[in-house]
Every structure is written in C-alpha cells, then in structure tokens.
Amino acid sequence: MVKQMEERHSVWIRFCHWVNMISITLLILTGYYIHAPHTFRLFSNMDTPRTLHFAMAYLLCFGVLIRVYYAIVAKDTKNIVFSVKEDTPKFPSMIKYYLFMADSHPYYGKYNPGQKMMYTGWLVMVLIQIITGFILYKPNMFMALGGFLGGYMAVRLIHYIVTWLFVLSVLAHVYLDISEGVPVLKSMFTGKIPADFDHGTHEEEIETDTGVGA
Template identity: 35%
Template sequence: MVNPLDHPLFARVSHYINLINFLVLVPTGFLIHFPYTGAPINLVRNLHFIFMYSFLINGFVRFYWSLFSKHKDLVSGFLWNKHDLKTFWPQIKYYLFIGKQPNNPNKYNPLQKTAYLSFPVLALLQAATGFILYKPEKFGGVVSALGGMSAVRGMHYLIMIIFLAIISVHVYLVFTEATEMFWLMFFGKTEHKKGI
C-alpha cells in the first residue's frame, strides 16, 4: 500500500499546476507556429506566456520546497544512489518487456528519477529558446551561435516532444503499474471510493 505522506498536499497541487500548464502550453505553441486565418494570435501568445511563467514559477517553488520544506525530497527521493546504478539496466529491460521488475526500495526507480530530474533542465532550455523566438533581435549573437532561428525553433519543438514523450510514458505507467498513485495524486486517497 502506498503511504499518503509520499505525496503531501503541496506536491499534489504543484502536479495539478503543471498539468494545467501543459494543457495550455502545447496547443497554444502549435497555434503560434501554425496560425490559421482568424485565429486570435495575440490572445494565444499571451496565454502561452502566462502559462510559461506559471510553469517556471511553479518549478522554482517546487525546487525550493524540495530542498527546504519539512518534506524535502530532492536528495532522498530524486537523486541517484548505489542501488539505482545496479538496477538501471534491469529497469530498462523490464520496461521493454524482456526482463523481470527489479526490487526497488526507493520511492522512484532510476528511470523515473532521471525523467523527473530532466524536467527542470528541459524547462529552463525551453524558456530560453522561447524568449529567443519571442525577441530574436535582443539575442542576435545567441541566435547566430545556435545556428539561426530555424535551429532555435527546432530546439524549442524538440524539447516539447521530449516533454510529451516523458508525460506519455508517465501516464501509461501510472495506469498500468501504479493506479493507486493516480487516486493518491488527484484525490489524496490510495484507492477509488464511491463519491470521488
């Protein structure tokens, strides 16, 4: 049984905020890149930037909380340890359906830790490329160093694809490996009950 203390209220609220952010950022990003006649592009851009700021602020607050709150979980929950080194390859084999699930005494397995730790790095890179795309005249030297605007745009979309891939695998694994975590994350309970 999952311990409800593994996902305190703040961590759950931060998770909700990220979900909402992605539900707005992805479609508005596509509309900015592929506008159609009559699209309210100013509204779309404003929404994209508002939710980008929300995503970044939420990330900074979550990072601060993971270091300094009473539930600080950065070191204990997300950083690799010796056990992760031993189970990294067996965990990959398990996910590829060619091996048994390795015993994992930690809250997260090494692949989960890698994915979750990549989020802040990807978010900062995504924000940086987004600002460059928004105001390329202010970042002329950076644009040149990165290979031009098309290269920056390609990086921005590649990072989005990586985010979507991580999220897709995350959702798949929640519903195939740990459905009780879904109920815990969204409803604060470890199992479905009538009336939820």
C-alpha cells in the same frame, strides 16, 4: 473496512504537479498552433494562443521555481534527482520488470530509476524551453544569447524538438503511472496511497522469498 493510508505526496508536490501539468499542456497545444496554424486549427485567431502561451510560460517558470525550491528545502532531491552512480545499476532489474521478465522489482525508493531519469530530464528540458522561449519572445533583449545558440532559426528548432520530447515523455509518464494502478494516480490528487501498496520488494525479502539476486 477503512484502508490504512500513508502520505505519499505533500500538498506542495501536488500543487506544483497540477500547475505544471496545466501550463505544459496548454503550452504544447498553443505552441503547436503557433507553429502550424493552418494544420492544427485549435484556435480561431493568433491572439488568444499567443497570449495564453506567454501567460502559461510565466506560470511554468514560477511552477518550476517553486518545485525546485521545494525539492531543495524539503530534501526531496534524493527522491527525484537521477544519480548516474547510484541509479544506473538499478536499471536492469527495472527493465526486466517492465518487459515481464520478472514478476516484481526491488524497492527503489519513492521513484524507480526510470522515473528519476525522466523527472530530472524534464527539469533540463524545461530550462531549455524557458531559455529558448524567452529568446524568441524577446528577440531584442536576448540577442546575444540567441546568436550564441546559432541564431533564431536554430533556437526555434531546439524549442520545437524539445516540445516533441515533452509530448512523447508525457505519453510514457501517463501510461506507466496509470498502469501501475489507480492508487498511484489517486495519490497525486489526495496525497495518500494505501499502506499495503506494492512499492517493490525489499532486497532481504528477495533473497529469502524468491531467491532472485538484486
């Protein structure tokens, strides 16, 4: 039987996702070597990781630029941008679902509020990384900005802390998406998801079927 499939991720979303995934992964690995070359012996010299780090930094800039442009043009922003007013009230039901206090969760749209918060947070974090990264990459060109942020030492600290946030949030992202089912992971490659995939219960269904208030 051929499964009924429906479109979930456009080719541009998939392209940006994997480009950014590759660049962020390499940035974290090379960045950690640059930070602690003696402890984190992934490379044999400093040239390769630095070249890679700078190349991947530019790749990430373009990847994020394309993703933001796409989100605006394709009206994808409503799917991924966290809105405090609309998405915060949806949190309790999502947390209940994740803590096994509820069997299902209401239908949130393409992404649940936690995902929206994470993806919006990533945009902020990426911007912080790009700004602090370029201050450290071109210390003479962005001297004033570096001074404004508290000097190069403070900039380095910010750059490093946000890297850790990336490591931790990517960990959660990978787990939560895989745990929702292989089709979710597959959809990031093929762009399609089975039409009968459980995206959450619609509010009217909850009221009639289970009686759990939304």
